[in-house]
Amino acid sequence: MNYLKHTQYIYLLAGLFFVYDGFSKLNSGTDAPYLSFCIAGAAIVMFFFRRKFAKKFDNYDKKQ
Numbered sequence: 341m342n343y344l345k346h347t348q349y350i351y352l353l354a355g356l357f358f359v360y361d362g363f364s365k366l367n368s369g370t371d372a373p374y375l376s377f378c379i380a381g382a383a384i385v386m387f388f389f390r391r392k393f394a395k396k397f398d399n400y401d402k403k404q
Contacts, residue, residue: 348390355383 362376 345394348387348394351383351387351390355380355387358383 358376358380362373362380365371365373365376
C-alpha cells in the first residue's frame with residue numbers, strides 16, 4: 341500500500357500539464373482554454389484531497 345502515497349503526485353503533474361496546455365491554447369487563440377483550466381483545477385483539488393486522506397490514514401495507523 342506504499343504506492344498510494346505516491347499516486348497523489350500524479351494528480352499534481354496532470355494539473356500542471358493542463359495549466360500549461362491551457363496557457364498554450366490561450367496564447368494561440370485557436371481553441372478555448374477553459375476546459376483545460378477546469379481539468380487542471382479538478383486535478384489540483386484531487387491532489388490536496390488525496391494528501392489530506394493519506395495523512396489521516398497515517399495518523400490512524402500510528403495510533404494503533
